[in-house]
Every structure is written in structure tokens, then in C-alpha cells.
Amino acid sequence: MSISIQDVCFSYPNANRATIDHFSLTIEKGEVISILGRSGSGKSTMLRLLAGLEAPTKGSFTIQEQVVFDGTTFLQPEKRGIGMVFQDYALFPHMTVRENILFGLSQLKNEEKKKRLREVLELVELQEFEKRYPHQLSGGQQQRVAIARAIAPNPHLILLDEPFSNLDAELQVKIRKELRDILKKAKITSILVTHDENDAYAIADRIVKLKDGCIEVVGRPCDLLVDGQQSMKPTDLLQHELELQSV
Numbered sequence: 001m002s003i004s005i006q007d008v009c010f011s012y013p014n015a016n017r018a019t020i021d022h023f024s025l026t027i028e029k030g031e032v033i034s035i036l037g038r039s040g041s042g043k044s045t046m047l048r049l050l051a052g053l054e055a056p057t058k059g060s061f062t063i064q065e066q067v068v069f070d071g072t073t074f075l076q077p078e079k080r081g082i083g084m085v086f087q088d089y090a091l092f093p094h095m096t097v098r099e100n101i102l103f104g105l106s107q108l109k110n111e112e113k114k115k116r117l118r119e120v121l122e123l124v125e126l127q128e129f130e131k132r133y134p135h136q137l138s139g140g141q142q143q144r145v146a147i148a149r150a151i152a153p154n155p156h157l158i159l160l161d162e163p164f165s166n167l168d169a170e171l172q173v174k175i176r177k178e179l180r181d182i183l184k185k186a187k188i189t190s191i192l193v194t195h196d197e198n199d200a201y202a203i204a205d206r207i208v209k210l211k212d213g214c215i216e217v218v219g220r221p222c223d224l225l226v227d228g229q230q231s232m233k234p235t236d237l238l239q240h241e242l243e244l245q246s247v
């Protein structure tokens with residue numbers, strides 16, 4: 001087991017009910033999890049708790065046996081080995097693609113930095129674009145830079161907050177598959193939050209449905225579909241199943 005989140009609870013000050021209510025989940029190494037829920041269900045709050053931007057009122061979180069938080073420990077965000085991809089990608093506008101990716105690699109020696117830069121640029125297929133600035137890239141390319149930057153330091157986990165919200169509908173469909181391919185090729189454990197069922201079903205190995213801060217159901221896309229809870233086209237599902245089998 002790679003990641004264990006146990007019985008996490010959290011309330012914002014002045015909230016009249018728990019924002020996150022007894023959230024428990026174990027995640028295998030390399031698994032892609034999608035937290036799916038309506039606006040206000042607590043998705044971003046859960047990511048903030050995992051990233052260390054909020055402190056839980058209860059519960060524990062361990063990554064490969066290392067305690068990230070529990071009743072006595074609270075690791076600071078920069079010590080957690082967690083990468084983040086934000087809704088707006090948060091690229092540094094005055095830095096090129098190359099500089100954006102190198103930003104998180106300051107601990108490495110120069111030769112290692114260059115090697116890792118080449119690897120992640122190849123992974124996201126942006127080798128030709130390393131000298132461009134973010135404003136010279138399409139939305140989808142910017143998203144791939146944000147992913148490359150998050151993956152470059154080899155984090156234990158990456159968190160993606162509504163990574164498609166800035167893309168138009170056509171691009172969104174194309175990028176869903178690309179993103180899944182990138183995450184699977186990098187063998188990186190990922191949690192992606194979204195309010196869009198199609199995103200969740202197309203990308204995730206397992207979906208966690210969140211409602212009012214509580215987990216409603218957890219399951220593989222194919223199992224949840226058997227319950228008739230989603231409207232994905234059978235062709236999409238077949239494609240997804242084939243991809244799952246090939247990794």
C-alpha cells in the first residue's frame with residue numbers, strides 16, 4: 001500500500017457542519033484517483049488538507065509508511081513530496097517552459113537537472129517548446145507544462161484541481177486521454193478533483209464520490225457504471241477498459 005488517508009475530519013471556522021467528514025481511503029502506488037462531487041462538496045478542501053495548506057481536526061495521512069499528519073505530527077507542505085497542478089496552472093509568466101520546469105529542481109546538480117528536464121519534456125511531448133513563454137502556448141500545452149513541473153521533482157503524489165476547467169470542450173476530450181497516458185507512463189500516484197463525471201470516468205482507476213464532505217461511494221468506473229449511476233457512452237468505456245488493461 002502506498003498512501004493511507006484515515007478518518008480525516010475538518011471544519012472551517014464558523015462552519016455549522018463538518019466540511020470533511022470521516023474521509024478514509026487507501027491508494028496503491030501509481031493509481032489515479034478521481035474525487036468527484038458537486039460544487040461545495042469539499043473537493044478542494046480535501047486537496048488543501050493533503051497538500052498541507054489546512055490542518056485537519058482529526059485523522060491521519062501516511063505516504064509509504066511516513067506519517068504526513070496524525071494527532072501528533074504535521075509535516076510542512078514543502079516536506080511532503082507532493083506536487084500540485086492548479087486550475088489556472090499557475091505557471092510563472094516571466095519564465096520559459098524550461099525555467100518553469102527547472103524551478104522545482106534546485107536541489108539537483110546541473111547535469112541531473114538537464115537530464116530530468118529532458119525526461120519530463122519528452123513525457124509531455126513539449127521538447128520543441130522549451131524556450132517559449134506561457135503566453136506563447138495553447139491552453140492544453142500550458143497544462144502539460146504545469147504537469148511536467150509538478151512531476152519533475154519525482155513527487156510521491158500529485159494533486160490536480162479541476163485541471164480541465166480552463167480548456168474548451170473539444171480540447172478537454174483530447175486532453176483527458178493525454179493526461180491519463182502521461183500519469184500512467186510516469187507511474188505517478190495521482191488524485192484529481194473534478195465536478196465533471198466524464199473527466200472522472202475517462203481518467204480514473206477509481207472514483208471517490210464526495211457529497212457534503214462525506215464519501216458516498218468508491219469504485220472502479222466500470223463497477224460504478226454497472227450501478228447505472230453514470231451516462232458515459234459504451235464506446236468510451238470500452239476504450240477506457242482497454243487502456244486499463246494495457247498498463
Ligand SMILES: Nc1ncnc2c1ncn2[C@@H]1O[C@H](COP(=O)(O)OP(=O)(O)OP(=O)(O)O)[C@@H](O)[C@H]1O
Binds near residue numbers: 013015019038043045
Ligand atoms: N476559507 C473558507 N472559509 C469558510 N468556508 C469555506 C472556505 N473555503 C470553502 N469553504 C466552504 O467549504 C465547503 C467546501 O468547499 P470546497 O471549496 O472544498 O468545495 P469544492 O467541492 O471544491 O467546490 P468547487 O467545485 O465549487 O470548487 C463549501 O461549503 C465552502 O463554502
